[in-house]
Amino acid sequence: MSVTTPDRVPVTILTGFLGSGKTTLLNRILSENHGKRIAVIENEFGEIGIDNDLVVSADEEIFEMNNGCICCTVRGDLIRILGTLMRRRDRFDHVLIETTGLADPAPVVQTFFVDDELKAQLELDAVVTVVDACHVALHLDQSSECQEQIAFADVVLLNKADLVSAQELCALATRVSAMNRWARCHHTVRCEVPLDNVLGIRAFDLGRAQEVDPGILSDTTHEHDTSVSSVGIDLPGDVHAGRLEKWLRKLLAERGADIFRMKGVLSVAGSDRQLVFQGVHMLFESSEGRPWGRAPRRSKIVLIGRGLDVAGIDKGFRRCLA
Amino acid sequence: MPGQLASVWSRQLADHAADLRFAPGGRVLAAATLAGTVAVLDASTGELLSEPKGHPGGTLSLAWSPDGSLFATGGQDGRVRVCRPGGEPVFETPSGRAWIEHMAFSPDGLKLAVGAGRMARVYDRSGQLLADQGGHGSTISALCWMGRRLVTACYGGVQLLEFGKPGTPHFLEYTGSILALAPSPDGKWLASGNQDGSLRIWKVDCAAEFAMSGYPTKVKALVFSGDGSTLVAAGGAEVTLWDFSGAGPVGRTPKVLEGHAGTVTAVGWAGHRVLSVSEDGTLRSWPASSDRGEIVWEGRLPLDRLAVAPGGVAAAFADRSGNISLVSLDDR
Numbered sequence: 317m318s319v320t321t322p323d324r325v326p327v328t329i330l331t332g333f334l335g336s337g338k339t340t341l342l343n344r345i346l347s348e349n350h351g352k353r354i355a356v357i358e359n360e361f362g363e364i365g366i367d368n369d370l371v372v373s374a375d376e377e378i379f380e381m382n383n384g385c386i387c388c389t390v391r392g393d394l395i396r397i398l399g400t401l402m403r404r405r406d407r408f409d410h411v412l413i414e415t416t417g418l419a420d421p422a423p424v425v426q427t428f429f430v431d432d433e434l435k436a437q438l439e440l441d442a443v444v445t446v447v448d449a450c451h452v453a454l455h456l457d458q459s460s461e462c463q464e465q466i467a468f469a470d471v472v473l474l475n476k477a478d479l480v481s482a483q484e485l486c487a488l489a490t491r492v493s494a495m496n497r498w499a500r501c502h503h504t505v506r507c508e509v510p511l512d513n514v515l516g517i518r519a520f521d522l523g524r525a526q527e528v529d530p531g532i533l534s535d536t537t538h539e540h541d542t543s544v545s546s547v548g549i550d551l552p553g554d555v556h557a558g559r560l561e562k563w564l565r566k567l568l569a570e571r572g573a574d575i576f577r578m579k580g581v582l583s584v585a586g587s588d589r590q591l592v593f594q595g596v597h598m599l600f601e602s603s604e605g606r607p608w609g610r611a612p613r614r615s616k617i618v619l620i621g622r623g624l625d626v627a628g629i630d631k632g633f634r635r636c637l638a
Numbered sequence: 639m640p641g642q643l644a645s646v647w648s649r650q651l652a653d654h655a656a657d658l659r660f661a662p663g664g665r666v667l668a669a670a671t672l673a674g675t676v677a678v679l680d681a682s683t684g685e686l687l688s689e690p691k692g693h694p695g696g697t698l699s700l701a702w703s704p705d706g707s708l709f710a711t712g713g714q715d716g717r718v719r720v721c722r723p724g725g726e727p728v729f730e731t732p733s734g735r736a737w738i739e740h741m742a743f744s745p746d747g748l749k750l751a752v753g754a755g756r757m758a759r760v761y762d763r764s765g766q767l768l769a770d771q772g773g774h775g776s777t778i779s780a781l782c783w784m785g786r787r788l789v790t791a792c793y794g795g796v797q798l799l800e801f802g803k804p805g806t807p808h809f810l811e812y813t814g815s816i817l818a819l820a821p822s823p824d825g826k827w828l829a830s831g832n833q834d835g836s837l838r839i840w841k842v843d844c845a846a847e848f849a850m851s852g853y854p855t856k857v858k859a860l861v862f863s864g865d866g867s868t869l870v871a872a873g874g875a876e877v878t879l880w881d882f883s884g885a886g887p888v889g890r891t892p893k894v895l896e897g898h899a900g901t902v903t904a905v906g907w908a909g910h911r912v913l914s915v916s917e918d919g920t921l922r923s924w925p926a927s928s929d930r931g932e933i934v935w936e937g938r939l940p941l942d943r944l945a946v947a948p949g950g951v952a953a954a955f956a957d958r959s960g961n962i963s964l965v966s967l968d969d970r
Binding site: 370373375377379380381392393395396397400403404405406431432433 | 834
């Protein structure tokens with residue numbers, strides 16, 4: 317095992333189509349007087365202001381991992397570059413990774429699940445997706461990358477909000493939240509948003525997974541839909557550890573490629589602590605959370621994926637009840 | 639601790655040492671730092687002999703020519719700089735976008751090979767570009783010479799380019815991310831350490847290929863012994879020894895050396911002894927006859943660079959803060 321540094325440096329992944337305002341947000345983050353020293357890894361040559369910060373251009377290098385999960389890819393360039401940057405004595409306070417407009421965010425996120433060295437020194441903070449409110453409707457219909465960028469997001473900025481009507485903006489917000497129910501959505505003009513809303517989110521922190529809100533149970537009638545949606549299930553009572561593990565393993569083996577993200581807080585029979593977990597495609601991380609104490613024991617999961625068999629997932633999860 | 643030697647000297651560098659190498663002869667030690675500086679030190683005292691010009695952003699690699707007359711560095715500025723050990727410049731290349739993380743002089747000392755992004759560049763001693771070799775699907779992640787052959791690795795496999803023999807390079811394919819290469823001294827075997835926790839071994843001339851998987855972490859540290867009989871490789875906290883004598887390692891079980899309490903970050907040979915440094919802050923020495931290692935040095939911070947002096951008389955190593963130390967091994 318690697319030695320875990322107590323204070324891991326947070327990493328924000330910035331995605332969004334070309335022209336969405338990603339670079340505007342990046343420049344705002346860099347120019348704002350937040351006293352943080354930020355390292356930026358960008359994939360497109362842009363005009364970026366550098367002051368106290370470091371900007372490194374990297375060519376996206378996607379590596380397939382032969383670690384048993386069929387769809388696992390990582391960003392080799394990030395492992396290489398961050399491996400070197402993190403050895404510096406004057407460490408950065410925050411790392412920002414900008415992806416190319418058409419990038420699938422999965423390899424970037426998976427890199428931080430798979431590489432032990434990076435995992436010991438860096439922690440994913442959030443995936444922030446900038447969306448051009450004016451043009452995204454078209455992209456959403458035509459581009460799977462655009463759908464995936466929203467599906468992976470913890471924070472969505474509906475940018476250029478001034479260029480669409482209030483009605484259009486509202487319809488767009490509804491559509492985004494149907495795809496991804498846990499992302500926090502902000503309406504912005506020129507990406508003007510308090511930086512607290514994009515940095516320091518700690519969305520991948522298992523210790524904060526209690527905040528998972530499954531919302532209302534998804535409509536179970538859309539069984540043959542191939543679009544991106546999220547499912548939330550919240551059941552009172554305990555789950556059976558063995559059955560749950562078997563069910564999750566099978567679900568991820570069969571549908572892992574279509575499940576972008578997953579989070580849950582579970583009440584496992586026989587344990588007085590919460591079991592919190594989260595996953596990206598087939599990669600999976602879990603740990604013991606806080607004790608239940610006198611709080612009512614319940615188990616909730618949220619999944620975001622493509623063409624999710626909502627009824628099947630609901631049935632499968634219910635069968636895990638102890 | 640019984641058997642523990644005090645370090646001969648310790649010295650704080652400007653930042654973490656990205657590369658650490660003894661000059662041929664072992665009297666001089668050079669360190670490249672992530673602060674960008676380069677330090678050339680007297681190996682017996684740790685005294686600073688010279689500070690050749692470094693690389694803004696970080697010096698990432700260095701190399702000595704086999705006769706010790708040239709010293710090369712590369713860094714985050716994408717530049718390659720070659721000088722005399724005293725610091726007098728010989729040549730430098732223009733800066734570039736690709737970091738210079740890997741470099742090595744050919745065994746005859748006439749060529750310097752450098753990995754620059756997806757290109758392998760080969761210079762002569764005066765800075766003339768002899769080859770600008772592409773064909774790499776991703777950034778070059780390791781580089782070495784096997785006689786006249788330049789060996790470069792990246793995600794997807796290994797390329798062997800034979801100098802003085804016209805023809806296309808030879809490829810050894812492997813769908814995976816290679817992190818380090820170790821050629822056997824006789825040129826028969828080539829081993830790679832990989833991101834997926836495996837070793838890959840090629841019998842170079844017949845392109846036969848073997849995989850040894852199951853390491854708990856990626857494998858970044860591997861070196862053949864001077865006589866070529868043993869390959870030491872580390873993954874996780876374990877050091878493994880593969881027997882390459884006779885027919886080779888296939889079907890044999892490696893000897894596992896246990897003792898480190900953290901990931902082993904570098905390994906080396908001092909004669910028949912294996913040396914290893916680890917995130918647990920120790921330098922351990924493993925005599926050939928036993929599988930019990932002894933702690934040669936112990937500090938508070940993780941160690942992650944190791945250089946063994948020619949003849950195995952001393953070992954230099956660096957910790958995470960940029961402190962380098964040297965211990966003498968000749969009386970052990």
